[in-house]
Amino acid sequence: MMTRATSSCLLLCLLPVGCAGWRSDRVVIDDLLHRPDARHGTLGPSGKRLFAERLDEGLGFRGQFSYIHYAKIADPIMFQPLDWAISSSNHNVFKQDKPFVSATDRVDWFPSHLVTHSRFGRFVVTERKFITDDDTLVELVTVTNDSKVSAECLLQVSSGFARERGPDNTLTGAADFRGVRGHAVLLAPRFALAGNEPSLWRCVGIWPGQSVSFRIVMSFQEDAATAVRTAREWAVRSDPLGHQRAAYQKWFDDNCPRFECDDPYITKLYWYRWFVARHCLSRACTGNLPYPYFFEGTHQPHFPRLVSFSSPHIIAETRWLRDPQYAFGQVSNHCLNPDDTSGFFISARIDEKGGDYNNWIVKAAWEAFKVHPDRQWLASVIEAMSEDVRGTLRQFDRDGDFLPTPRKHGTTGMEYQPSFFYFNENYDDSKPDAPLERGDYAAYLYGNASALAEAWRFLGNSARAAEFEQLAGKIQVACLEKLWDPTDRFCYAVREGDGAVARVREIVGFYPFMSRLLPNEPEYVASLAYVVDPAEFWTAYPPATVTQKCPAYTPHVATWPAAGGKTRGCMWNGPAWPHATSLILDVMAIALREYNQPHVKPEHFWHMLDRYTHLQYENGDLGRPMVTEYYDGQSGSPDPTGCPDYFHSTYCDLIIRQVVGLQPSNSNRVVVDPIPGPLKWFSLRGLRYRGHDLDIVYNSAGAGREPGLAVWVDGRRAAYRPGVIGRVEFDLPAGERLVN
Incomplete structure (x- = not known):
């Protein structure tokens, strides 16, 4: 319920x-998503290029930060108070030789900033820290003497990155970030260089119960002069936290459709998922990626880049932002980074490209155009999108049957699907995976070709429209002839070459419904019964990613119960994945509106949406929304090693199209x-x-x-x-x- x-x-x-x-x-957004904890070492705000990969405990900005892509910038700002105390009775001065042992009393996480309260001996240190939109680390510090003794506090600021003594009491650093020279300037007003060490110092006297406030800023820019200027602007800006909060809030005010309903879990998650989009937004706008786009995540080396498998979800979600540059930028960046040999879309960083995943980017781009119909933009990308479809067949359809075969199970983006190991004894995943033609790739390619047929027809090119309409028809015929089993009434994977059937029902067998590949006939809609069958895919947090009848099935993360027992971070042999759940929710909605079928009912859709919603709250706590890669399908527990704020599924899009019900069309x-x-x-x-x-x-x-x-x-x-x-x-x- x-x-x-x-x-x-x-x-x-x-x-x-x-x-x-x-x-x-x-x-x-700060009020709605505030939580009184460190939130797994995450920092909410990100700049155009600068973001936190991991925020560690301690004063300053400790942990690992990144610039443009994953970059391992360690401890960019380290702040440490040292105690020089004066006894109120005899004025004896003593110095503590070592830094204080700190104790963090409270952490308040906000999307736009972080607030910490720590105790260092007689001092209470309050920090308000954030990354600005112009790639500057800002730390606002208040030190309070919480004792009954007057004290002098010696303050030290240093950096794990800016290790050079610069002019005018600054610290500087520079490094190459994938071909872009990044310059950093650190300064703190009224702090000064002392001795020969790369650190800034200041001594302040604080009476009992009194406080002293100061700020530390560090700006990362492509040239040193801009870094100096930007750092100095933030060093003197009036009410810097107010400015940060207002600027951060403005993005949501300007772009996000305002949704609310009587279910607080749905309302809050809707807004949290817009935070995820803003958190993953990159505007490096250089090299291979000149347009704004979204990371799959800001944590771990492989997520902060343009990833072809997550891009369709990202395009679907961000098309509802008021400014179309975000969804269009995701598409345009892919169009500039095709595979050099065959022209299909791949993943990219500013200085390199590579990594192919099955995807439906072209279909997602056409759906985004329906929301923001910009004919000029469509004309600028349609040739590259056409080459993506042609190139996919050139590269992956080795037997010429219009059913492409992924290079390996990992390039489906759904690693360790049991069908790849079906032909090994007892699903032995330590043995090589089989080359398979599958329902997911067929559905993606059919959807892409159908979208191109519509787009070319809209642009007035009937010959190109006919080309892709005919191609879509050939893909559909091939899928129904080779992948569809009329006895089991299911879309199975088959081995390339000999056509042997991997007779294990997987979640991708339903994906052809999402592109309307399967006809609206009783034989095909019968497969929908499996989705809602408690013995098959209808688990505690539906859907399972493989039938529960498969020997390799488990609801648990990083587990392989069949032969071999090989595991890794991503396992698609049963657990609940937001990627798949969001697609199956679409499948169910399409089945309800467009197919004559008795199996999927509105209550099934709403139950799955409810479970999907609650899955994205830690321990079901309304105050702790968090989406990660995948979850235990029985308990709903997340993968403990997963990427927080993971942008590889849709939610806002589902609310707008399925709950509210707006059906986009090109009319x-x-x-x-x-x-x-x-x-x-x-x-x-x-x-x-x-x-x-x-x-x-x-x-x-x-x-x-x-x-x-x-x-x-x-x-x-x-x-x-x-x-x-x-x-x-x-x-x-x-x-x-x-x-x-």
Whole structure:
């Protein structure tokens, strides 16, 4: 059952005013997502290029930081107080030879900054620290004498990166970051260089109960002069924390559609997932990656880059931001970084590219265009997207049957799917994996080809449209002839070459529904019964990534119960993966709206959404949202080694399209078709769609408002369905400018 709370539990309050129907205060992201702990050593804010890979305990910015990509910048700011105490009775002076042993009393984590309170002997040190949008580390420090004795405190600032003594009492450092020279300048007003060591010093006298405040800043820039100027600006800026909070909040105010509902878990997770997007946003804008884009994550070496497997999720999610540069930038960067030989999309950093994953980037790009119809942008990327599809077949369809074969199980992005080891005795995963043609790759390629056919037709090129329409048809025929089993009524993987069937049901067997590859006929929709079968995929946190009947199945992370027993960080033999769950939620929604089938019901969709939502809260705690790579499918416990704030699934997109029900199309016809469920009310406001602002509001009969579903366009009510929730449709105002 869905967990419920009254609307008074929410930070927001819906109030009816004027013709726009509903109004609420903006969501203050710091207030909504604040938590009183260190949050696993994460730092919320990131700059255009600078981000924290790991924040360690201790004064200053200790841990590992990165610039542009994973970079191992260790302890960029180290701050240490030393005690010179004066006894109030006899004025004897003594010096403590070693730094204090500290004790952190409290940590308050906010998306825009971190606050810590630590005790160092007689001193209480409060720090407010953050990374600014212009790549500067700012630490605001207050030292309080918590004793009854006057004291002099000797303050030392040093750096693990800026180890050179610079002019005007600064510390400097520089290094090459994948071909980009990065310069850092560290300064602290009223601190001075002393002796020959690369450190800054200041001595302050503090009376009992009194405090002294100061700031330490360190700016990373591509040239030294800019680093100096930026550091000095932050050193003298009035109310730097207020400035940081306002600038950070502005991104959410400017870009995010405002959603809330009577389920506080859904509302909060919706906003948390926009935080994940902002947290992973990179604007290095150099080298191979001149456009803004999003990392898969900011932790571990392989996530802070453009990754082809996570990009479709990222594009789907970020297309709903008001500014299309974010989703479009993800696509455009891929278009600039194809495989040199065959032209298909691969992963990239600013100075290199490589790493192929099966993906549906082209389909996601076309879906983003439907939200922000920019004809000029589409024309600029469609040739590269066409080459991605052609190149995929050139490189991976070795037998010419229109079913590509991934290089190995790892390049599916779904490592250790049991089908790859089906032909080994007892699924022995220590033996080589088989070359397979699978439902996921077929679904992705079919979706990409179908999207290109629509896009080329929109641009007026009927020959190209026919090329990809015919290609999509050939992929569909091949999938139905080779992968579909009419007896089991399931889409299995088959071995390339001899066509031997790997008769193990995996989650990817349902993926063809997400691209509408499977026909709307009883034989094919019968496979949906497996999704909701408790003996197959319907686990405590559905869906399992392989049927529970498989000998290699386990709900647990990093476990292989069959022969071999080889394990690694990513295992797709049963646990719950947000990547797969978000896709299957889409499959269920498509089945409910577009297929004549009796198996998947609205309550199945809502149960899975509820489990998916609660999976992304640590121990089910409403105050601790956190998405990571994957989870135990039985207990919901996360992989303990996983990447926090992992951007490899959708959530906001699901809320907008399936809960609220907006169905994007490349026309001025607006369709809003929510999946009926347990919500008493919801409100989505300020959604930018095809050049217009949409507000969509629903109230049930028990919500205390006039029941029904209403849609406003640019402040005017365009559609209203009284009573129970259901489909509404209408045309956008004629004559609006819909492209740049």
